[in-house]
Structures are given as structure tokens and as C-alpha cells.
Amino acid sequence: MNHEFSTVGQRVRDDDRRHVFHSWSAQGHIDPIPVAGASGSWFWDYDDNQYLDFSSQLVNQNLGHSHPRLVRALQEQAEQLAYIAPSFAAEPRSTAARMIAERAPTGLDQVFFTNGGADANEHAVRMARLYTGRHKVLSTYRSYHGATTGAVTLTGDPRRWSNEPGMPGVVHFFGPYLYRSAFGADNETDECRLALQHLEQVITLEGSDTVAAVLLESVVGTNGVLVPPEGYLAGVRELCDRYGIALICDEVMVGFGRLGHWFACDAWSVTPDLITFAKGVNSGYVPLGGVVIARDIADHFAARPFPGGLTYSGHPLACAVAVEHIKVIEDEQLLPRVRSLGTRLHAELTALAERHPSVGEIRGMGLMWALELVRDRESREPMVPFNATGEANQPMATITASCRDRGVWPFQHFNRLHICPPLNISDEELSHGLAAYDEALKVADEYV
Numbered sequence: 049m050n051h052e053f054s055t056v057g058q059r060v061r062d063d064d065r066r067h068v069f070h071s072w073s074a075q076g077h078i079d080p081i082p083v084a085g086a087s088g089s090w091f092w093d094y095d096d097n098q099y100l101d102f103s104s105q106l107v108n109q110n111l112g113h114s115h116p117r118l119v120r121a122l123q124e125q126a127e128q129l130a131y132i133a134p135s136f137a138a139e140p141r142s143t144a145a146r147m148i149a150e151r152a153p154t155g156l157d158q159v160f161f162t163n164g165g166a167d168a169n170e171h172a173v174r175m176a177r178l179y180t181g182r183h184k185v186l187s188t189y190r191s192y193h194g195a196t197t198g199a200v201t202l203t204g205d206p207r208r209w210s211n212e213p214g215m216p217g218v219v220h221f222f223g224p225y226l227y228r229s230a231f232g233a234d235n236e237t238d239e240c241r242l243a244l245q246h247l248e249q250v251i252t253l254e255g256s257d258t259v260a261a262v263l264l265e266s267v268v269g270t271n272g273v274l275v276p277p278e279g280y281l282a283g284v285r286e287l288c289d290r291y292g293i294a295l296i297c298d299e300v301m302v303g304f305g306r307l308g309h310w311f312a313c314d315a316w317s318v319t320p321d322l323i324t325f326a327k328g329v330n331s332g333y334v335p336l337g338g339v340v341i342a343r344d345i346a347d348h349f350a351a352r353p354f355p356g357g358l359t360y361s362g363h364p365l366a367c368a369v370a371v372e373h374i375k376v377i378e379d380e381q382l383l384p385r386v387r388s389l390g391t392r393l394h395a396e397l398t399a400l401a402e403r404h405p406s407v408g409e410i411r412g413m414g415l416m417w418a419l420e421l422v423r424d425r426e427s428r429e430p431m432v433p434f435n436a437t438g439e440a441n442q443p444m445a446t447i448t449a450s451c452r453d454r455g456v457w458p459f460q461h462f463n464r465l466h467i468c469p470p471l472n473i474s475d476e477e478l479s480h481g482l483a484a485y486d487e488a489l490k491v492a493d494e495y496v
């Protein structure tokens with residue numbers, strides 16, 4: 049170990065603990081690892097520990113760390129035009145908007161840029177409210193839509209609670225989740241039918257004329273990798289059409305190739321009115337998010353101003369990386385590659401689950417999978433009992449540490465280990481990470 053290097057690491061850690069106020073944490077209970085560098089699917093600390101990034105950080109580094117083409121695009125743009133206000137037309141911004149619109153479902157051809165996912169959802173809701181002249185927004189339990197006041201109100205997990213009452217007019221409903229069905233269903237067809245019936249009931253009971261939008265994650269990410277059953281998204285689209293409601297698909301986590309499609313809703317040929325994106329649009333080298341807007345909603349604002357905007361909307365550096373990001377995904381043919389890795393993961397995780405009694409269910413598609421860990425397969429008691437305070441729970445902390453000890457950085461949420469590496473991960477790296485999970489699950493099995 050390089051002693052000087054390690055001393056830098058210590059200083060980084062000390063400054064961090066004294067001066068950095070971290071998100072979602074009790075400040076006295078955390079000890080973040082100082083990261084010295086990163087490349088591709090790996091990052092490392094100052095003490096020679098390397099980690100295979102099975103989380104793509106916050107499921108945003110779709111092309112991994114320090115991709116040379118993205119770094120070059122960023123450098124070149126910085127030399128040309130590092131910043132210009134959103135009111136100007138700028139090449140990286142207009143090119144990124146055109147390339148995103150060209151890859152979005154037909155009919156969505158305008159892009160409003162934001163700094164990230166939360167503000168994308170906030171602006172999409174504002175557009176839907178102004179367009180429909182209604183105020184309520186229905187969003188699902190077991191969802192995450194961001195941390196700003198409106199977005200966290202839309203969120204359907206415990207992170208919402210301490211921020212309540214939040215934004216008025218938000219009502220939550222249940223989406224499909226067969227493993228823990230809110231409707232008592234025992235097969236996908238019934239789960240889909242009952243979930244749609246439930247949504248229609250909520251729309252009716254809330255007063256359909258008051259509902260501006262239904263907002264959902266096309267595939268729920270952090271809250272469990274919940275892939276909707278066949279027909280569900282089409283059914284929601286149909287309900288929205290019937291009641292004049294805008295459909296907003298939050299694709300902040302699942303857009304831009306994560307599931308092997310430019311947008312997740314493509315997998316079911318469903319066209320929302322608004323799609324929100326961020327994260328994988330440019331791997332977060334510079335923050336970027338946005339809303340892809342259907343033509344009729346965009347036209348609504350042709351003669352009346354849209355009341356919203358951000359100083360860094362469509363930041364040239366962020367957009368230059370987004371343009372190159374799309375080109376790399378195409379040049380490296382990553383969409384078909386992700387779909388085929390999804391098939392491989394399905395097979396290998398099924399085999400893994402057979403070996404480990406702690407695995408209750410595996411779910412996923414493309415390069416976004418979850419292993420739901422249970423103490424008892426029969427009762428499906430979660431490895432983490434539902435805990436209102438969100439405190440770290442010993443079994444999951446131990447299992448996660450066991451992955452890290454084996455050089456793999458997992459994405460863990462409640463009782464689940466997720467697998468969401470960069471889309472350009474190699475076959476060997478994926479095998480390495482799966483082998484580490486296989487070992488770590490032996491630790492999980494001890495809690496069964």
C-alpha cells in the first residue's frame with residue numbers, strides 16, 4: 049500500500065466527516081469510503097481496495113466510470129462553450145433534444161431539460177396540471193420519484209413520511225406486485241386485472257374530473273424491481289385515455305438502455321404523454337434530467353408561457369455528454385447486448401435462488417435485477433422486517449458487507465440485493481460479481 053496515498057484518504061475522510069452533510073443519513077452513523085478513482089465497471093479507495101460496481105453508483109452510470117469518449121466530449125465542449133443560459137439555442141442542447149426525441153415513442157418530440165430526476169417529475173406534473181386544468185396526481189405505493197418537496201410527496205415509500213404534508217393533491221394507489229399482492233392474486237393475469245380495477249376505482253372515487261395525471265415508474269426500480277405484468281401499462285394507458293388523464297412514466301432509472309430499450313415503455317409498446325428521464329441519459333458525468341413531451345401538450349404552451357425553468361436547464365456540458373452517450377450505446381450495440389445479458393441473468397439467478405433458501409424471489413429484466421431475501425420462503429417474511437425508522441438492519445448490513453469484502457459493490461434496499469452494473473460490463477466481470485453474490489448469500493442463508 050502506498051503510504052502517502054493512504055494519508056490523502058485519511059484527510060478526505062476527516063474533511064468529509066467534519067464538513068459534508070450527507071443525504072438520507074444520520075450524520076453521526078456514517079463512515080463513507082473515500083474513493084480515489086474509477087474506470088469502467090470498477091472504482092477503488094486509497095488503500096488498494098477495488099470494487100466491481102454492481103450498482104452503477106445510484107443506477108446512473110450506464111456507461112460506467114470515466115468512459116474515454118464521454119470524457120473527451122466533456123473536455124471539448126468545455127473549451128468551446130462551457131455555459132450559456134437556457135434561453136439561447138446551443139448546439140449540444142438542440143442536438144441532445146433531437147436525438148432523445150428521435151428515440152422516444154412516436155409523438156413525443158419536445159424535450160424540457162432539468163438538472164435531475166426529481167425536478168423532471170416536478171415539471172412534468174406542472175405541465176400535466178396546466179394542460180388538463182385539473183390538480184390531483186395519482187402515484188403508486190412502492191415508488192421513488194425524488195427528494196424535492198413535490199417529488200418526495202409523489203414517492204410511495206417511507207422517505208415521504210417525514211416530509212409530509214408536502215405537495216397537495218397527491219393520492220397513492222397500489223401497482224402490481226404479485227409476490228406480495230395487495231389484491232390477494234396468485235397469478236400474473238389476475239394481478240394485472242385486479243390492479244387495473246383498483247386504479248379505476250381510485251380514479252372514480254377521487255373524481256375523474258379532478259385527476260390531472262397518473263405517474264408511475266414504467267418498471268419500479270429502487271422499491272423492488274417490479275416488472276409490470278403483460279397488459280398492465282397498456283391498461284393504464286387505456287384508463288388515462290378514457291378519463292382524460294395524462295400518463296407520466298418516470299424513466300429516470302430505467303431509461304436509456306438499462307432494460308435493453310431506449311425507454312422501458314418501448315418493451316410494451318406503450319406511449320405515455322410525458323416521460324421523465326435523468327441518470328442514464330449521460331451517466332451523471334454532469335447532472336442532467338428532463339421531460340420528453342407529447343406534441344399536444346407542447347402545443348398547449350405554444351401561445352401561453354410555460355411557468356418553469358432552471359438556470360442550468362440543458363447545460364451544454366451535460367448535453368454534450370448525453371449526445372456522445374447515445375452514440376456510444378449505438379456504436380457498441382449495447383441495447384441488444386443488455387437484452388441478451390438479461391436472458392443470461394435470468395438463467396443464472398434462477399440457479400442461484402435454487403441454491404440459497406434465503407432468496408424468496410428473483411425479478412428483473414435487462415441489467416436491472418433484484419434478489420428479494422426472506423427469512424422463510426413459506427411465510428415470505430422479509431429479511432428486513434418493515435422498519436418505520438429506516439435504521440440499518442443487522443442481517444442486510446452483514447450480507448452487504450460480505451459482498452463488499454469480496455470486492456463487489458451491491459445496490460441494497462430494504463430486504464433486496466439488486467444487480468445493476470454498467471451496460472458495458474464484460475462477461476467475465478459479470479461472472480465475477482455473481483460468484484461474489486453466491487458466496488455472500490451463504491451469509492444470508494444463516495439467517496433463515
Ligand code: PLP
Pocket residue numbers: 106163164165166167169192193194195265269270298299300301326327337
Ligand atoms: N425517479 C426515479 C425512478 C429514481 O430512481 C430517482 C432517483 O433514484 C429519481 C426519480 C430522482 O432522481 P434525482 O435523484 O436525479 O433527483
